[in-house]
Amino acid sequence: GNSVTQMEGPVTLSEEAFLTINCTYTATGYPSLFWYVQYPGEGLQLLLKATKADDKGSNKGFEATYRKETTSFHLEKGSVQVSDSAVYFCALNSGGSNYKLTFGKGTLLTVNP
Amino acid sequence: DGGITQSPKYLFRKEGQNVTLSCEQNLNHDAMYWYRQDPGQGLRLIYYSQIVNDFQKGDIAEGYSVSREKKESFPLTVTSAQKNPTAFYLCASSEGGAYSNQPQHFGDGTRLSIL
Numbered sequence: 001g002n003s004v005t006q007m008e009g010p011v012t013l014s015e016e017a018f019l020t021i022n023c024t025y026t027a028t029g030y031p032s033l034f035w036y037v038q039y040p041g042e043g044l045q046l047l048l049k050a051t052k053a054d055d056k057g058s059n060k061g062f063e064a065t066y067r068k069e070t071t072s073f074h075l076e077k078g079s080v081q082v083s084d085s086a087v088y089f090c091a092l093n094s095g096g097s098n099y100k101l102t103f104g105k106g107t108l109l110t111v112n113p
Numbered sequence: 114d115g116g117i118t119q120s121p122k123y124l125f126r127k128e129g130q131n132v133t134l135s136c137e138q139n140l141n142h143d144a145m146y147w148y149r150q151d152p153g154q155g156l157r158l159i160y161y162s163q164i165v166n167d168f169q170k171g172d173i174a175e176g177y178s179v180s181r182e183k184k185e186s187f188p189l190t191v192t193s194a195q196k197n198p199t200a201f202y203l204c205a206s207s208e209g210g211a212y213s214n215q216p217q218h219f220g221d222g223t224r225l226s227i228l
Contacts, residue, residue, distance in 0.1 A: 032214035043119075043203050043219035044156075051214050089155065093214055100146065100171065101217055105155035 002027045006090050006104035013080055013111050021075040021107050023064075023090035031092040033057075033066050033073040034101070038087045047075075047088070080111045115140045119204050119220035125228045126191065126198060134189045134223045136204035143208060145187035146217060149173060150201040159202075162187055191225060199226050 007022040025031065032051045036044040048057030053068035062077045073090060090104040117138045126132045138145065144163050148156040158171030162181040176195025181187055187206075191198045201224050205217040 034216055036219075041222075043117075043221045044205075045219070046216045049216055093216075100158055100161055101156075103156045105153065 002031070002092060002094050002102040004090050004092055004102055004104035006088075006107050008107070009087075010108040010110060013109070015082055015111055015113050016079045017111075019075070019077040019080045019084075019109070021088055021090075021109070023073045023075065023104060025071050025073065025090075025092050027071075027092055027094050027102075029094055031094045033064070034091045034093070035062070035064055035073070035075050036089040036091060036103075038089065038106070040086075044089060080109070082111045082113050085109055085111045117204055117206055117218055117220035119202075119223050121223060122221070124223055124225045126225060127228050129193045131190055131192050132225065134191070134202055134204075134225070136187045136189065136220060137185055138187075138204075138206045138218075139185060140206055140208070140218060141184070142206035142218070143184070144206060145181065146205040146207075147171075147177070147179065147187070147189045148203045148205065150203060150222075156203065159189065201225075 003026045005024050034049045035047040037047045038044045048059045050057040050066035056065045064073050064075045087106045087108050089106045091101045120135045146161040147159040150156050157173050159177050160179045162168035165184050178190045201222050203222045204220045207215050207217045
């Protein structure tokens with residue numbers, strides 16, 4: 001079956017630090033990959049996505065590249081802000097006759113001023 | 114603005130009681146989903162529906178029921194058979210058919226607690 005593994009949190013950084021949150025996956029076929037962000041007390045918001053190998057998704061300074069050879073989709077940001085504090089979820093959609101998402105367990109990021 | 118509306122934001126259940134969580138979307142999406150979120154466990158799929166009048170069990174359907182009588186609405190009932198219902202419940206929707214790679218859009222969630 002499909003699975004997503006994210007780095008364990010929590011991750012604590014100072015403002016303007018570089019962020020990497022690792023994500024690797026196991027899936028059949030050719031999945032689409034997503035990063036979602038959840039701010040406290042809210043639902044999930046799509047942050048970025050990539051639908052095929054070597055695609056780079058980007059949004060709000062965050063980037064992730066779909067690496068088929070290493071089955072990875074690591075999230076990066078060059079300079080984090082306090083407002084980036086949230087839980088980040090990596091997810092995949094393997095399509096087929098059943099297009100439900102498989103999520104990682106989430107990584108809590110706290111950015112201190 | 115299009116989106117997904119979940120209500121209520123907070124809900125309390127007494128022992129032996131069924132409660133229903135509302136989810137409405139005006140995005141004209143075919144597919145809708147219910148997830149349960151527990152601390153440290155990420156999201157787990159309860160039920161999903163690809164089209165009106167059709168729905169499928171997810172990974173943790175026991176103790177829950179759903180209906181999909183209208184495209185816009187996908188209510189979730191937490192029955193008394195669900196022994197540990199305290200959690201944050203998220204509804205989502207997506208467009209596209211069986212091979213869609215479209216992302217899911219989420220509501221703001223309902224937090225259910227036991228009295």
